[in-house]
Amino acid sequence: MTNPSIKTRIPGKAKKGEIIEIKAQISHDMETGQRKDAGGMPLARRIIKKFVCTWNGEVVISADWHTAMSANPLITFYALAEKSGAIKLAFHDDNGEVYEASADVVVE
Amino acid sequence: MTQMQGRGWSRRGVLAVAGAGAVVLGMPVAGRATPQEADDFAKKILGGAAAKSGKVQLIVKDVAESGANEPVRVVVDSPMSAADHVKAIHVIADGNPFPGVSSWFLTPKSGKADVAFRMRLAKTQVVRAYAVMSDGSVWQASQEVKVTIGGCGG
Numbered sequence: 001m002t003n004p005s006i007k008t009r010i011p012g013k014a015k016k017g018e019i020i021e022i023k024a025q026i027s028h029d030m031e032t033g034q035r036k037d038a039g040g041m042p043l044a045r046r047i048i049k050k051f052v053c054t055w056n057g058e059v060v061i062s063a064d065w066h067t068a069m070s071a072n073p074l075i076t077f078y079a080l081a082e083k084s085g086a087i088k089l090a091f092h093d094d095n096g097e098v099y100e101a102s103a104d105v106v107v108e
Numbered sequence: 109m110t111q112m113q114g115r116g117w118s119r120r121g122v123l124a125v126a127g128a129g130a131v132v133l134g135m136p137v138a139g140r141a142t143p144q145e146a147d148d149f150a151k152k153i154l155g156g157a158a159a160k161s162g163k164v165q166l167i168v169k170d171v172a173e174s175g176a177n178e179p180v181r182v183v184v185d186s187p188m189s190a191a192d193h194v195k196a197i198h199v200i201a202d203g204n205p206f207p208g209v210s211s212w213f214l215t216p217k218s219g220k221a222d223v224a225f226r227m228r229l230a231k232t233q234v235v236r237a238y239a240v241m242s243d244g245s246v247w248q249a250s251q252e253v254k255v256t257i258g259g260c261g262g
Contacts, residue, residue: 019219019220020219032205032228034205055217058215058217059215059217060215060217060218061212061213061214061215061217061218061223062212062213063210063211063212063213063223064208064210064211064213065210066206066208066209066210067204067205067206067228068201068204068206068208068209068210068227068228068229069209069210069225069226069227069228070176070177070178070225070226070227070228071176071177073225073226074225074226075223075224075225076181076222076223076224076225077212077218077222077223077224078218078219078220078222079217079218079219080188080216080217080218080219082217
């Protein structure tokens with residue numbers, strides 16, 4: 001698997017009190033551990049097991065994911081605009097790696 | 109071979125059967141969860157709280173286009189204030205190798221209780237969504253989703 005890449009759609013500006021939509025997709029096989037390779041050997045499980053979104057360091061939403069999440073997870077959720085700052089998305093891989101993306105949002 | 113021809117084995121028919129066999133062999137051998145296992149899993153993550161019907165909207169198609177990549181959206185009726193908000197949304201599938209799909213933990217900063225993602229469905233089964241509120245009450249919705257092409261674990 002090539003190194004995962006993250007695509008996000010986060011508005012650059014928001015009004016104070018507005019609820020903004022956030023979309024994100026990470027390229028990841030989300031290997032379930034149930035499949036076998038061509039030689040009949042089981043393929044080891046490797047999924048994104050945890051997702052966390054913070055805004056100015058405070059948690060907006062987090063999630064525990066299981067093997068039933070599709071490959072290349074595409075997610076949509078919302079955040080309440082309070083003050084300007086960075087929205088950070090963190091995807092925690094089974095292998096211990098954390099893939100991150102961030103975007104600055106100006107709140108007026 | 110002459111016998112087979114006599115019994116009407118067409119080349120196309122033989123290939124179709126071989127193809128179906130290959131698909132079956134490609135499926136994971138692991139067993140499927142049962143509704144009972146899904147119940148047990150729900151009990152575990154909800155701490156035994158009884159779920160009432162309502163407040164939760166589970167938006168998923170009746171017939172999945174692909175078991176590998178089915179859009180699911182859960183919307184919960186809540187003001188999402190500090191005093192009254194959704195703490196968690198759990199999605200559980202009755203017929204996958206593992207019943208848990210995903211658990212989302214929300215805060216008043218989430219703005220609204222509305223999450224969407226895509227899930228795998230190994231076969232036709234019931235999908236459930238549970239919402240845990242800040243007052244401890246649990247709400248639930250479920251829907252059967254027909255699957256013609258299974259997720260096959262990948």
